[in-house]
Amino acid sequence: MSGALDVLQMKEEDVLKFLAAGTHLGGTNLDFQMEQYIHKRKSDGIYIINLKRTWEKLLLAAKAIVAIENPADVSVISSRSTGQRAVLKFAAATGATPMIAGRFTPGTFTNQIQAAFREPRLLVVTIPGLTTSPSERRLT
Structure with missing residues (x-):
């Protein structure tokens, strides 16, 4: 560098x-x-x-996060309790949207009819190998 x-x-x-x-x-x-x-x-x-x-x-991650103009367009998710505190602290520090309320609802990023529908520009996943549902969905 x-x-x-x-x-x-x-x-x-x-x-x-x-x-x-x-x-x-x-x-x-x-x-x-x-x-x-x-x-x-x-x-x-x-x-x-x-x-x-x-x-x-x-x-590299910091550069990707900073490139998003509106911090609320960054969604941070953790399905494990060990990552949820980090998600809340990160969201408080950056203005990102935390997504920790219990089980992840399928369709949150793909079903526009759903009340909880979100279309983030960037999705930050803690422990991505274990939190597979949202990270497997394609975001366009």
């Missing part, structure tokens, strides 16, 4: 926050699609996530 603004460069303070939160620790199973994000494997089998790659992907 040479040539980027200094404010966007990962600093020691950022690394310390990542380490304190434990975001560098993966699990003991490794999906082949995640191999490029792994730094190494500890002796106990836990994979260590490459924080530089994490930072790059966070910047």
